[in-house]
Each structure stands twice: as C-alpha cells, then as structure tokens.
Amino acid sequence: MATTSRPQHRERAQAAATGLTLFAGVMLFISGILDVFRGIMAVAEDDVYVSTPNYVFKFDLTSWGWIHLLFGAIAVVVSFGLFAAKTWARVVGVGIAALLIIANFLSIPYYPVWSLTLIAMYAFIVWALCVVKRDTFAD
16 A cells, blocks of 8 residues: 555656646746836836836836846746756746846836736746756656
C-alpha cells in the first residue's frame, strides 16, 4: 500500500507544478501585454499620465515608455517559454517579473493605481515560479 501512494504523490506534485507554471505563464503574458500597451501610451505621450514635477526618480515620460515597452516585450517572449515548460523560462521569468516590479514601483507617481495592480500581478508570478520544486519540474 505504501508503494502505491508514492507514485500518486509524485503525479499530484507534477500536476501542481504544471498548473502553477501555466498560471505564471498566462499571468506573465497578460501583464507583459499590458506593459507593452502602457509603454506605447507613454511613448506616444498620451494624456493618461499624471505629471509629477518633484519626483526623485523622475525620467522623461518617453523613457518610462521605452522601459515598460522593452520589459513587457521580454515578458511576453518568456511566457511562451513557460508554456513550453522550459527551466530557462522560469529563471528569466522570475528575473523579468522582479525588474518589472521595480519599474512599476518607480513609476507609481505617473499612473498609481495601474502600477500597484501590476506590482501585485508580478508578485503572484514570482511566487508561482518560485514555489515549484526543482525536482517536480520536467524540462
């Protein structure tokens, strides 16, 4: 009886790892697309953004747009690696999500509610990619 519970536990762990990786991939894809759109809006100098004259980390709005556009595009590409269950995509996914958390934190004065929303989404992505054990993830 003990021998039959071991494979079931392994199958459940593998299913959970696959589910969390798929969740992270979908969230990274959606968040990346949203950051790409946010970058396009900033590069086009849309009136959606608030002007903040006395901000310590002040960049030109176009600079923030290119940062979000570049990181968002990388996030979308990495999400396809997560859909294929690649280990490199998990590592890069954690890194790009962490960088996007920082970028969204630094751009809070320009678009506060949306920045906080994306920070939460990227935090879920980092959690989902880090909680899966290495031995349960097949490359």
